Amino acid sequence: MPPIIRFNQVSVTAHEKTLLANISFRLFAGEKAVLCGKSGSGKSSVLRTLLGLHPLKSGTVYFQENPLTPESVQSIRSCTAYIGQEPILGAENVREALLLPFQFKIHRGHQPTEAQLIEVLQRLQLPENILDQDSNRISGGEKQRIALARGMLLGKKLYLLDEVTSALDADSKQVVFDVFSDPQLTVLSVAHDPEWLERCDIIFELEAGRLTEVRRHGNT
Amino acid sequence: METLDIKLPQMALLYGLCLLPWLLLWLIGLRLSRDIGVGILRMSIQLALVGIYLKTLFDLNNPWLNGLWILVMLIVADFSILRRAGLKVRYFVLATFIAIASSILLSTAYLMILVIQPAHFYDARYIVPLAGMILGNCLQANVIALERFYSALRKNENEYTTFLMLGATRWEAVRPYFREAVKAAINPTIASMATMGLVSLPGMMTGQILGGSEPWLAVKYQIAIMICIFTSSTLASIINLKLSLKIAFNAFDVFRDEVIEKKNIR
Numbered sequence: 001m002p003p004i005i006r007f008n009q010v011s012v013t014a015h016e017k018t019l020l021a022n023i024s025f026r027l028f029a030g031e032k033a034v035l036c037g038k039s040g041s042g043k044s045s046v047l048r049t050l051l052g053l054h055p056l057k058s059g060t061v062y063f064q065e066n067p068l069t070p071e072s073v074q075s076i077r078s079c080t081a082y083i084g085q086e087p088i089l090g091a092e093n094v095r096e097a098l099l100l101p102f103q104f105k106i107h108r109g110h111q112p113t114e115a116q117l118i119e120v121l122q123r124l125q126l127p128e129n130i131l132d133q134d135s136n137r138i139s140g141g142e143k144q145r146i147a148l149a150r151g152m153l154l155g156k157k158l159y160l161l162d163e164v165t166s167a168l169d170a171d172s173k174q175v176v177f178d179v180f181s182d183p184q185l186t187v188l189s190v191a192h193d194p195e196w197l198e199r200c201d202i203i204f205e206l207e208a209g210r211l212t213e214v215r216r217h218g219n220t
Numbered sequence: 221m222e223t224l225d226i227k228l229p230q231m232a233l234l235y236g237l238c239l240l241p242w243l244l245l246w247l248i249g250l251r252l253s254r255d256i257g258v259g260i261l262r263m264s265i266q267l268a269l270v271g272i273y274l275k276t277l278f279d280l281n282n283p284w285l286n287g288l289w290i291l292v293m294l295i296v297a298d299f300s301i302l303r304r305a306g307l308k309v310r311y312f313v314l315a316t317f318i319a320i321a322s323s324i325l326l327s328t329a330y331l332m333i334l335v336i337q338p339a340h341f342y343d344a345r346y347i348v349p350l351a352g353m354i355l356g357n358c359l360q361a362n363v364i365a366l367e368r369f370y371s372a373l374r375k376n377e378n379e380y381t382t383f384l385m386l387g388a389t390r391w392e393a394v395r396p397y398f399r400e401a402v403k404a405a406i407n408p409t410i411a412s413m414a415t416m417g418l419v420s421l422p423g424m425m426t427g428q429i430l431g432g433s434e435p436w437l438a439v440k441y442q443i444a445i446m447i448c449i450f451t452s453s454t455l456a457s458i459i460n461l462k463l464s465l466k467i468a469f470n471a472f473d474v475f476r477d478e479v480i481e482k483k484n485i486r
Contacts, residue, residue: 051385052472070471078387088382101386150386 002065004029004158004186005050010059012049012209019045019054021209027202029157032180032187034197037206043190045209047160050188051077078106081151084162087143089135097135098150112153120149125175140167148179161189165196223431235260274348283342290328290351294321297359301460303481305366311467311479312366319460320362324355327452331444353424354448361405361453362460369394369401369461370468373475380475390465390473398461405457409450416446 003026012020020042027033035043048054050061052073061068063076089097095117102111112120118128124145130138138146144164151159159180165173177199180187189196197203205213226234238260245252277289298317302309328351332341341347373380373394383393416422424445428438468479 053381053474055470055472055474073472074387074389077385080385082382082385088379090379090382090386101388104383104386104388104392106387106389154386 001028003027003062004064005188006062006065007046007049008060008062010049010061011057012045012054013057014054018209020049022059023209023211024059025204025211025214027186027188029186030183031202032189032200033202033204034189034191034200035204035206036192036197040208041206042209043206044162046204046206047082047162047188047190050160051080051082074106078154079156080158080160081147081154081156082160082162083144083147083151083164085144085164085167086140087147089143089146091135093131093135094133094138094146095131097146098131098153101150101154107154116153120152123152123175123179124149125172141169141172144168145172145176148176152179157184158186158188161187161191163190163192165191165193274344277344277348281340281342281344283340286342286344286347289348290324293352293355294324297355301359301362301366304363305370306481307366307370307464308479308481312464315463315467316362316366316460319456319463320355320358322459323452323455324351324358326455327354327448331448335444350445350448353445354452357409357449358452358456361409361457364408365401365405365457365461366464368404369397369464370480372397372400374480377475384473390469393473394465401461402454402457406450406454409446409453413446413450416442422446 005025005027007023007025010020010023011018023042023046035046037043045054049056050063050068052068052070056068063072063079066072068076089100091097091100098117099111101107117131121128121130126142126145126149130142130146135143144167148159164176168176173193173195177196179185180199187200189200191197201216203213203215203217204211205215238256242253242256245256277285294317297320298313299309301316301320302312328347329341331350332338332343332347336346338346376397380393380397384390422442425438425442428441429435433441468476470476
């Protein structure tokens with residue numbers, strides 16, 4: 001089976017600074033990977049590069065073996081959920097935030113029902129009444145779970161998680177771990193959390209934009 | 221009815237009126253003499269030059285010369301819009317020119333050919349002041365539209381990126397900022413139409429009445445000019461923003477920072 005993500009000797013610079021230097025790796029469907037390294041080592045740049053947010057200096061990024069190009073970028077983005085430390089919900093209340101992507105042409109007509117919304121919230125241990133809450137008045141951890149719920153409603157299979165576990169308490173962390181134990185879901189994450197690292201199949205160590213070590217363990 | 225002339229001694233007397241505010245400002249400790257002096261001097265010289273220019277333009281009444289005058293106004297407006305909106309001229313000069321030229325030409329031609337119908341559609345007495353007034357207002361609207369749009373986009377860059385990640389196209393992702401910018405650009409025109417005649421007498425109407433026109437005629441011209449200003453401001457703002465979207469983003473829909481004039485970063 002071909003890899004879902006493949007970086008082939010990818011280098012990225014921004015404002016004359018090297019973000020990524022000659023990085024190559026592969027990630028297969030269902031794998032859970034984590035990028036580790038000091039701040040500024042290029043962890044988030046890997047995620048952003050995959051989403052077409054940094055122009056490549058050299059090398060090629062493949063998504064399901066199709067090269068990342070201006071033509072393919074929208075389909076990559078629509079298959080991928082990116083969740084950052086403080087996700088932006090982009091709407092006044094939580095319900096609108098969850099339904100926001102369904103206004104876009106690519107998802108139009110697939111709007112979830114109220115029952116589906118509630119089911120997803122329950123899986124993430126969020127109360128039903130959060131739907132009508134103001135997006136600005138919920139906590140960082142709740143925002144992350146709402147962003148995750150949005151990815152689940154969109155049926156996304158690839159999750160790019162940037163420091164997600166840092167804002168979560170122990171219970172919510174367990175909930176998130178359970179969601180990602182689904183073998184259908186592929187995860188490429190940036191994290192420091194030892195528990196999270198333990199659950200990942202692959203650990204990529206980065207240093208100054210270079211991939212210095214790849215560790216695999218088979219405990220999932 | 222002829223307008224009464226203001227003779228030279230009376231003109232001098234007029235400048236004398238400025239002594240009163242100048243004295244008051246001086247008394248309250250505001251030392252603005254230099255600014256006031258420069259302001260009055262520049263106004264007088266610039267208007268004198270316009271007077272000479274307009275006199276020549278009206279006497280010759282040549283379609284090419286009138287066209288050239290409008291072209292010069294459009295080019296000056298183009299640079300002025302981009303400078304004031306904080307965008308780099310070399311990237312947007314053509315887009316802004318297309319936007320303002322097309323909307324000014326459309327509304328002025330409509331007004332001249334279908335509504336006013338002078339013997340020659342290029343009649344300088346009509347086309348030069350009317351196109352100038354429409355363009356002046358269109359300029360304001362375009363500055364607001366571009367400035368609002370690009371500062372909102374920069375302020376909300378993470379939100380814009382989030383929209384892209386949720387499957388939005390570039391157009392879908394910028395649409396909220398686009399709508400707000402267009403609204404801000406045309407709001408002053410809508411508000412001024414709604415209060416016209418109540419809060420202040422419009423400048424052109426006052427001018428026409430002083431020039432000896434019947435109030436009814438002056439009213440009709442005022443309505444004509446307001447409708448043209450509204451039309452061209454709306455068209456130009458939308459066309460300008462739409463064309464700029466093709467320039468300000470790379471092929472991956474990422475905003476290109478280099479199109480912003482650095483000294484204008486807020």
